[in-house]
Amino acid sequence: MPALLERQKYLIDYTLAALLRHKTRNLGLLLVYALLVFLFSSVLLLSQSLRREAATLLQDTPEVMVQRLVAGRHDLLPAAWLEPLRRIRGVSAVQGRLWGYYYDPAVKANYTLMVAPDRDLAANDILIGAALARIRQLSIGDILSLPTTTGKPLPLKVAGILDAASELLSADLMLLSETGYRTLFNPPPDTYTDAVLTVRNRREARTVAEKIALALPGSRPILRTEILRTYDAVFNWREGIVFITLGAVLLAFMILAWDKAAGLSAEEKREIGILKAIGWETGDILRMKLWEGALLSLTAFLAGYALAYWQVFYGGTRLFAPVLKGWAMLYPDFRLTPAVDLLHVLALLAVTVLPYIVATLIPIWRAATADPDAVMRG
Amino acid sequence: MxxxxxxxxxxxxxxxxxxxxxxxxxxxxxxxxxxxxxxxxxxxxxxxxxxxxxxxxxxxxxxxxxxxxxxxxxxxxxxxxxxxxxxxxxxxxxxxxxxxxxxxxxxxxxxxxxxxxxxxxxxxxxxxxxxxxxxxxxxxxxxxxxxxxxxxxxxxxxxxxxxxxxxCCGSLFSSESHGVAAELSSLPPKPALIGFYAAGMLILGVGLAFLRRIWLGPVFAASSLLLFGVAIAAIIAFLSLYVYENPNHHCPFCLLKAGYNYVGYALYPPLFAATAFGLGAGIIAPFHRIASLQTVIPNEVRRLTRLALAGFWLFYMLSTGLILQSGLILMG
Structure with missing residues (x-):
């Protein structure tokens, strides 16, 4: 075994020296290769951490949400529905929620408005998200005047700004009191936008949902797990689509790698000829060339992956963000939690390194089996 | 889709x-x-x-x-x-x-x-x-x-x-359903455990004999394959129970989950590698009469057999360790 290792060590040694002798040629390929890895791993790291973020955020939300449907569209939920919901066995708490969207023509953006009963807000007090405060240049104590549905302006006093740490959730959020909400939107009395249920045993959520659908046929129960599943599917799908579109880049790279491996310079050919003439076997040349590919791949992979890691977690995710994240006027400014997933590293290896090997195998074999006298002569 | x-x-x-x-x-x-x-x-x-x-x-x-x-x-x-x-x-x-x-x-x-x-x-x-x-x-x-x-x-x-x-695994690997997976799950733990260690002794015996008598090649290849089957059956029948500390959870894939310390990634590679080496050694051995391979094959076969036995040994040690440190008492 040591002899075998020793042999590989010398081969690597020779290969490294050979790579350094043709610096510029190899550097070009290395750069393109690293760029390819960078593109693929940016997509993967970004979508993976977005999925993780969604899962973390939804962890503390209620298990079941109930909406009322009228003619297939979401409608206001009558307060009388809360009681039958409460009576379902396994449900520990039911809360009617009031929320909605408000289009502000001044900044051409939609706000999310929500009644927060647990915040004890005075009738005209509001709490606003950090992005909203930024864009309207509001601070605590300022008055924000919004036209109500009747056309009359409603002055709202900023009582506080929501923590920037929760910006992913609260960027465009405005929390207000029930009185403020009802004055602004004037919904029919005794109605809610929807209701949320807390289920004592998480595993019973599906059964509870089935009971709700039976008891209130006009309702649509939505499970938290379903929301999570949808997020997963959406991000997976987007990621897959970007991967397939990047396939064209991959193909171009494979052609480049093939071309580079096939088009040996006269000097390289002479080198192989000399090596064979001094006693190297075809297998040794093949191994040397495979080591060359492996070293190049490893360097490019590490460089590309590290660059993507930095770009996604510390560099502001400029690349691919609009495709994977979605966009809005009041977009939250948030930082993703760094994480590396084994599955993704494997997938990445499969889509970047494997094609390189496939593209270079035959040219490498051609070079290794050439006759020494033929290549040296010509 | x-x-x-x-x-x-x-x-x-x-x-x-x-x-x-x-x-x-x-x-x-x-x-x-x-x-x-x-x-x-x-x-x-x-x-x-x-x-x-x-x-x-x-x-x-x-x-x-x-x-x-x-x-x-x-x-x-x-x-x-x-x-x-x-x-x-x-x-x-x-x-x-x-x-x-x-x-x-x-x-x-x-x-x-x-x-x-x-x-x-x-x-x-x-x-x-x-x-x-x-x-x-x-x-x-x-x-x-x-x-x-x-x-x-x-x-x-x-x-x-x-x-x-x-x-899911709960219904596929359960003793009430039908099929190979269910049959394996419903194996009683005690005989399965005895069979598992007997198979280990068998491969050790065959392997040691094979190191001396090269004509046992096909037997060693067959035993390696058999042991692979026995090992997978053991994982489904009782090893998984010990890992999950649950007498009804027989799944061989849940071992790969973070919740069980990714223990599957330590367990499967030695088993797969050892089976591959064992198969290889057994299949190569019958060619030792060929003139140009008379010296090569015995050396190669010995090396592969040792590697296979080492792999199986590692698998058995890990399994035994998992059984011993588990809080589940399967046989009173």
């Missing part, structure tokens, strides 16, 4: 493996027909050079197959949140009829490619390529399997319908 980056990668691997193996078997066919070591013709010289290409291609295929096996199980695992009723890879592989066949084909191709590379290694050490026909015959057997793998995997991935309610 679902689509993830891992699926794109899996299809890419399957395509390139099937492609390279088909390419290699095209060459293999010519070699089988025209090979004549005594000839000095240009064709013979070209064929001898081709053998290098084929072994490189097969080496690549084996590496890719290993990656694909890992990725396949891992993808199935990660998709378990997408399907109602699925809680781990079992449920996801059960979504349609292609899941388990694809996995089995992957495992088969992996073992065959490993045996091929070991045969190739020995063949290259003999000066007159004595095993060339055996090798390329085997290659022609591997080729259709890789195509079948590509086909089943494509069928499986295209048929992943999120609306399907699947049944």
């Amino acid at each position: 679902l689509m993830t980056s891992a699926m794109v990668a899996l299809q890419g691997i399957a395509l390139s493996v099937a492609g390279t193996v088909l390419l290699a078997s095209g060459f293999a066919w010519r070699i089988l027909r025209c090979w004549d070591i005594n000839s000095g013709s240009e064709l013979q010289l070209r064929l001898e050079r081709r053998t290098y290409l084929i072994s490189t291609l097969l080496g690549f295929a084996l590496g890719a197959e290993l990656l694909s096996l890992l990725l396949f199980v891992h993808t199935a695992e990660s998709l378990s949140s997408q399907f109602v009723g699925a809680m781990c890879a079992t449920g996801v592989l059960n979504i349609n009829g292609f899941g388990f066949p694809a996995l089995l084909l992957k495992i088969t191709v992996f073992f065959l490619a490993a045996v091929w590379l070991l045969l190739n290694r020995v063949d290259h050490q003999g000066r007159d390529y004595p095993l060339i026909r055996v090798k390329y015959g085997l290659l022609l057997l591997i080729a259709p399997l890789t195509v079948a793998e590509l086909a089943t995997q494509t069928g499986y991935l295209l048929g992943l319908e999120p609306e399907v309610i699947t049944s």
Whole structure:
């Protein structure tokens, strides 16, 4: 075994020296290769951490949400529905929620408005998200005047700004009191936008949902797990689509790698000829060339992956963000939690390194089996 | 239909493996027909050079197959949140009829490619390529399997319908249902445990005897394969119970989850490697009478047998460790 290792060590040694002798040629390929890895791993790291973020955020939300449907569209939920919901066995708490969207023509953006009963807000007090405060240049104590549905302006006093740490959730959020909400939107009395249920045993959520659908046929129960599943599917799908579109880049790279491996310079050919003439076997040349590919791949992979890691977690995710994240006027400014997933590293290896090997195998074999006298002569 | 980056990668691997193996078997066919070591013709010289290409291609295929096996199980695992009723890879592989066949084909191709590379290694050490026909015959057997793998995997991935309610490990690996998995799950723990350690003693005995008597090769290969089966059965029948500390959870895939310290990643590689080495050693051994391999094969076989026994030993040690440190009392 040591002899075998020793042999590989010398081969690597020779290969490294050979790579350094043709610096510029190899550097070009290395750069393109690293760029390819960078593109693929940016997509993967970004979508993976977005999925993780969604899962973390939804962890503390209620298990079941109930909406009322009228003619297939979401409608206001009558307060009388809360009681039958409460009576379902396994449900520990039911809360009617009031929320909605408000289009502000001044900044051409939609706000999310929500009644927060647990915040004890005075009738005209509001709490606003950090992005909203930024864009309207509001601070605590300022008055924000919004036209109500009747056309009359409603002055709202900023009582506080929501923590920037929760910006992913609260960027465009405005929390207000029930009185403020009802004055602004004037919904029919005794109605809610929807209701949320807390289920004592998480595993019973599906059964509870089935009971709700039976008891209130006009309702649509939505499970938290379903929301999570949808997020997963959406991000997976987007990621897959970007991967397939990047396939064209991959193909171009494979052609480049093939071309580079096939088009040996006269000097390289002479080198192989000399090596064979001094006693190297075809297998040794093949191994040397495979080591060359492996070293190049490893360097490019590490460089590309590290660059993507930095770009996604510390560099502001400029690349691919609009495709994977979605966009809005009041977009939250948030930082993703760094994480590396084994599955993704494997997938990445499969889509970047494997094609390189496939593209270079035959040219490498051609070079290794050439006759020494033929290549040296010509 | 679902689509993830891992699926794109899996299809890419399957395509390139099937492609390279088909390419290699095209060459293999010519070699089988025209090979004549005594000839000095240009064709013979070209064929001898081709053998290098084929072994490189097969080496690549084996590496890719290993990656694909890992990725396949891992993808199935990660998709378990997408399907109602699925809680781990079992449920996801059960979504349609292609899941388990694809996995089995992957495992088969992996073992065959490993045996091929070991045969190739020995063949290259003999000066007159004595095993060339055996090798390329085997290659022609591997080729259709890789195509079948590509086909089943494509069928499986295209048929992943999120609306399907699947049944997970709880119902597949339970003693009430039917089929191989259920049969294995309903094995009583005590006889299964005895059988598991008896099989370990058997392989040790056969292995030690094989180190002295080379004609026991086929027996050792068969025992290695048998032990692989016994080990998988043991994992389903009782080892998983000890790991999960739950008398009803028989799943061999949940071992790969973070919740159980990824213990599967320590358990499966020695088992797979040892089986591949054992198969290889046993299959190579009968060729020791060939003149040019008389010194090569006994050495190679001894080395592979030791590696196989070491792998199995590691697997048994890990399993015993898992059983001993578990809080579950299966046999009072």
